[in-house]
Amino acid sequence: MDFGFSEDQELLRDSARKFLDAECPTTFVRKMMEDDSAHATELWKKAAELGWMGILIPEENGGIGGSFLDLVVVMEEMGRSLMPGPFLATVLLGSAAVLAGGSDEQKDAILPKVAAGEWVMTLAQAEKSGRYDAGGIGMPATARGGDFVLSGEKLFVPDAHVADQMVVAARTGSPGAPEDGITLFLVDAKSPGVEITQLKTVDMTRRQCHVAFQDVALAGSQVIGEVGQGWPILKRVLNQATAGLCTEMVGTGQQALDMAVEYAKERVQFGKPIGSFQAVKHKCVDMMVQVENARSLTYYAAWTVDENVDEASQAVPMAKAYCSDMCKTVTSEAIQVHGGIGFTWEHDMHLFYRRGLASEAAFGSAPTHREVVAQTLDL
Amino acid sequence: MDFDYSPQEEMFRQELRSWLEANPADNYDADTFEIIDQEDRFQIKFDWQKKLHGAGWVGIHWPQEYGGRGATIMEQTIYQQEMARARAPGLANPLGISLVGPTLMHWGTEEQKERFVPKILSADELWCQGYSEPGSGSDLASLQTRAVDDGDDFVVNGQKVWTSFAHKADYCILVARTDPDAPKHKGLSYLLVDMHAPGVTVRPLVQISGDAEFNEVFFEDVRVPKAHLVGERNNGWQVAITTLMFERANFGMVYNLEPMLDKLKACVKDLEVNGQPAADDPEVRQQLAAFHVETQALKFNGYRQLTQQLRGNPPGPEGSISKLAGSELYIRMAHFAMELLGPYSQCALGETQGIDNGFWARRALGSRLYTIAGGTSEIMRNIVGERVLRLPKG
Numbered sequence: 179m180d181f182g183f184s185e186d187q188e189l190l191r192d193s194a195r196k197f198l199d200a201e202c203p204t205t206f207v208r209k210m211m212e213d214d215s216a217h218a219t220e221l222w223k224k225a226a227e228l229g230w231m232g233i234l235i236p237e238e239n240g241g242i243g244g245s246f247l248d249l250v251v252v253m254e255e256m257g258r259s260l261m262p263g264p265f266l267a268t269v270l271l272g273s274a275a276v277l278a279g280g281s282d283e284q285k286d287a288i289l290p291k292v293a294a295g296e297w298v299m300t301l302a303q304a305e306k307s308g309r310y311d312a313g314g315i316g317m318p319a320t321a322r323g324g325d326f327v328l329s330g331e332k333l334f335v336p337d338a339h340v341a342d343q344m345v346v347a348a349r350t351g352s353p354g355a356p357e358d359g360i361t362l363f364l365v366d367a368k369s370p371g372v373e374i375t376q377l378k379t380v381d382m383t384r385r386q387c388h389v390a391f392q393d394v395a396l397a398g399s400q401v402i403g404e405v406g407q408g409w410p411i412l413k414r415v416l417n418q419a420t421a422g423l424c425t426e427m428v429g430t431g432q433q434a435l436d437m438a439v440e441y442a443k444e445r446v447q448f449g450k451p452i453g454s455f456q457a458v459k460h461k462c463v464d465m466m467v468q469v470e471n472a473r474s475l476t477y478y479a480a481w482t483v484d485e486n487v488d489e490a491s492q493a494v495p496m497a498k499a500y501c502s503d504m505c506k507t508v509t510s511e512a513i514q515v516h517g518g519i520g521f522t523w524e525h526d527m528h529l530f531y532r533r534g535l536a537s538e539a540a541f542g543s544a545p546t547h548r549e550v551v552a553q554t555l556d557l
Numbered sequence: 558m559d560f561d562y563s564p565q566e567e568m569f570r571q572e573l574r575s576w577l578e579a580n581p582a583d584n585y586d587a588d589t590f591e592i593i594d595q596e597d598r599f600q601i602k603f604d605w606q607k608k609l610h611g612a613g614w615v616g617i618h619w620p621q622e623y624g625g626r627g628a629t630i631m632e633q634t635i636y637q638q639e640m641a642r643a644r645a646p647g648l649a650n651p652l653g654i655s656l657v658g659p660t661l662m663h664w665g666t667e668e669q670k671e672r673f674v675p676k677i678l679s680a681d682e683l684w685c686q687g688y689s690e691p692g693s694g695s696d697l698a699s700l701q702t703r704a705v706d707d708g709d710d711f712v713v714n715g716q717k718v719w720t721s722f723a724h725k726a727d728y729c730i731l732v733a734r735t736d737p738d739a740p741k742h743k744g745l746s747y748l749l750v751d752m753h754a755p756g757v758t759v760r761p762l763v764q765i766s767g768d769a770e771f772n773e774v775f776f777e778d779v780r781v782p783k784a785h786l787v788g789e790r791n792n793g794w795q796v797a798i799t800t801l802m803f804e805r806a807n808f809g810m811v812y813n814l815e816p817m818l819d820k821l822k823a824c825v826k827d828l829e830v831n832g833q834p835a836a837d838d839p840e841v842r843q844q845l846a847a848f849h850v851e852t853q854a855l856k857f858n859g860y861r862q863l864t865q866q867l868r869g870n871p872p873g874p875e876g877s878i879s880k881l882a883g884s885e886l887y888i889r890m891a892h893f894a895m896e897l898l899g900p901y902s903q904c905a906l907g908e909t910q911g912i913d914n915g916f917w918a919r920r921a922l923g924s925r926l927y928t929i930a931g932g933t934s935e936i937m938r939n940i941v942g943e944r945v946l947r948l949p950k951g
């Protein structure tokens with residue numbers, strides 16, 4: 179048994195932390211929060227130089243051919259420093275879909291650009307129903323000869339406003355089972371008929387968009403994988419992205435805990451550090467228990483994804499269900515430990531709480547994932 | 558014990574309801590109120606208080622001699638119900654009405670009552686509460702702001718923080734140290750300070766939501782007439798505690814929780830969970846029922862406290878129980894909504910794609926107000942443990 183990261187991965191973690199401490203302090207996060215796009219091209223370029231966008235991309239496509247566990251190490255640090263911008267959307271959604279289901283031509287055309295930091299990508303999946311399962315995909319792509327026409331709306335598309343390419347999940351066949359008849363398309367975000375509107379959300383460090391498609395013409399060559407066979411690809415991508423998001427949440431929760439503990443040691447009331455009061459001490463410990471549980475569930479989920487084993491279909495929902503609760507609770511409790519100052523805009527804790535709320539909202543919230551877990555229990 | 562509405566009470570309800578229907582708040586739309594600019598919100602509340610006051614509808618539970626109606630517990634309850642039913646806005650002088658007036662009625666001299674109390678209801682003088690300091694929050698009695706005896710005045714120097722509405726306030730209830738050599742609870746005095754006096758500086762602080770409703774307040778050689786000392790010199794802690802008891806008893810959690818629960822029930826009707834109507838989901842049903850039970854319990858706790866007050870007893874530490882339970886429930890309800898709404902939970906206030914215009918994310922973001930302001934949950938537990946349960950001090 180060896181449930182830990184390798185020495186190389188620990189080195190990668192250290193260097194990621196150093197890089198993000200220098201390049202992405204909370205002053206920068208705040209700047210991005212108020213920015214038009216929350217996408218900092220400087221930071222993006224530097225991260226690409228470190229090879230981060232290409233960790234999952236094979237060397238022959240310009241990446242560094244690393245493992246998902248390598249990426250996980252970096253993403254935990256990103257969560258810790260609340261890295262703004264379209265990293266998750268690009269690496270774990272858009273380009274991951276191409277990687278998982280794209281043709282060699284598509285991979286050659288796209289992945290090197292992603293690895294080099296030239297292209298931003300995303301995935302347009304959720305719709306008005308807010309569902310992340312196959313049944314939530316209803317937008318039609320109507321066949322016209324070998325080509326398609328896309329019309330409808332997508333919601334909560336991360337970072338579409340800065341995306342060059344997006345992967346769009348649409349319905350091409352009348353479904354028997356909801357999983358059937360879903361097709362993934364590669365769509366240029368600047369295509370005529372695509373209209374992207376940013377949403378106002380709690381966490382403006384990572385934008386969500388409404389995307390309207392009006393008679394967007396697509397060539398057959400824009401299909402990823404087979405027509406009507408998109409769901410298995412999408413499901414694998416979602417599983418992996420969800421595990422990645424959980425890792426970020428562990429980092430976010432850990433940092434909120436660290437800040438709360440630090441404050442509890444420094445802040446004096448009644449002549450003692452507040453951390454000496456059991457109410458505060460026990461609260462911090464309860465937070466830590468949650469962070470540690472989340473970490474264990476997440477690392478395990480990440481391993482199942484990395485190995486592409488069957489357990490992933492249970493391990494990932496377990497991690498997301500738990501991390502959603504953990505990140506929201508821990509960041510909220512961390513505000514409590516800070517008292518009045520925690521309730522200010524000026525203090526950073528609300529940035530972590532906001533990220534926690536936004537992460538909970540993505541890829542299905544806790545009840546959805548608990549239901550999936552329940553279904554694996556043979557009840 | 559009697560929960561029925563008497564014919565007179567029904568008449569009272571009818572009178573208020575008709576009045577509210579005939580006299581809606583100006584420039585006010587309950588659905589968009591939270592989205593509009595902070596200044597506009599203040600103006601609406603201010604105008605609304607004036608309008609209500611003109612018809613005798615502010616502070617109805619206050620005794621008649623102070624401009625109230627001496628409302629009974631049932632009338633007070635009906636008042637809250639009708640205000641909630643009409644979705645009326647809040648008032649511009651909440652701290653004056655629920656904290657300062659009652660404290661002055663209890664501790665103030667006749668001159669102080671005459672001078673200050675009428676203008677509270679009319680909103681001619683707005684109030685803030687200058688208790689917390691950078692180094693003294695939970696440990697309020699350790700506060701450092703000094704008031705030094707100088708002829709007919711005290712001269713005040715020091716800093717307060719988190720002072721809600723100070724940027725709008727005309728007066729402040731200020732707790733300051735008048736005897737630095739006495740034990741910390743024994744050397745404090747309770748002063749009524751003119752916020753427009755020379756030497757008072759107010760700096761707004763932005764809150765987690767982006768609003769700037771609390772402030773830092775600096776006092777530099779501010780002269781406060783001795784006539785504005787409430788209670789005895791160096792006995793300010795007793796007065797301050799009375800105010801805090803009113804604050805905790807009046808935290809009005811139920812009046813926040815009931816409409817929030819109503820809204821949650823309404824939005825569940827349009828939602829789906831795992832492909833089924835949310836209202837059919839057993840977990841959702843259980844959770845909403847549990848919220849309803851807890852909210853009702855809090856409501857009845859409130860009736861019992863109010864009964865105590867109307868019988869002339871100042872609120873006791875039991876108020877801390879409602880504040881504690883209500884504020885923690887508020888967070889659980891907001892957080893439950895967050896998980897229930899799926900991706901919609903993240904929509905911020907004013908996002909038209911969001912459910913209820915982003916109302917829910919705003920509830921979550923603001924939820925820690927109630928567990929921190931007016932004494933934190935941890936302090937509430939200490940108070941109840943030590944003063945009600947008489948457990949030994951830690």
Ligand SMILES: Cc1cc2nc3c(=O)[nH]c(=O)nc-3n(C[C@H](O)[C@H](O)[C@H](O)COP(=O)(O)OP(=O)(O)OC[C@H]3O[C@@H](n4cnc5c(N)ncnc54)[C@H](O)[C@@H]3O)c2cc1C
Binds near residue numbers: 452521690719933934
């Ligand atoms: C929105 C808002 C509005 C406010 N408005 C006003 C106002 O109008 N006027 C005013 O005077 N103040 C106001 N306050 C201040 C509020 O009363 C204080 O924030 C509160 O009393 C806590 O004090 P603190 O912020 O210094 O936190 P601290 O006292 O430093 O507390 C930090 C943490 O330590 C815990 N803690 C401290 N002591 C103990 C103990 N003995 N046992 C266990 N745990 C402990 C607390 O519970 C908290 O979790 C407001 C605060 C907020 C958030």
